[in-house]
Amino acid sequence: HSHPRAEVFRVVRGIYRFRCGDEEFDAPPGTVVVLPPHVRHSWRNIGDEPGQMFAIVTPGGFEQLFLEIEASGAEMPDEIALIEDRLGIINDETLALNR
Structure with a gap:
């Protein structure tokens, strides 16, 4: 999906696979990921344990x-x-x- 807001994620638990535009990468706990606005992106937990992330979306309203x-x-x-x-x-x- 894409939207006109930037997102910042901090992976707390699990291992997430992120896709941002044409780039794909894995993010273990402690990783901070910044996704710019208007760029297609997705993520999913690929680990064996439940995942948890802290997210900030800016500007607010999302x-x-x-x-x-x-x-x-x-x-x-x-x-x-x-x-x-x-x-x-x-x-x-x-x-x-x-x-």
Whole structure:
């Protein structure tokens, strides 16, 4: 996905595989990753234990996505895609739904 905000992650537990643009790398605990705005990126825990990260998104407001998903009861990708559209988030997974 991509969006107009920068993100900073600090891996606390687990090993995460990040993709930022064309670059892919693994991040063990203690790693700090900075993802710039407007660049497609993703991450997933590839370790055997549950993962945990601390995230900062700037400028603020990205939390609105999670608040709106909860308030609306949206569960299906097409419902979430409407909220993402409104907030300027481009999500490759929901784009595949021909929204």
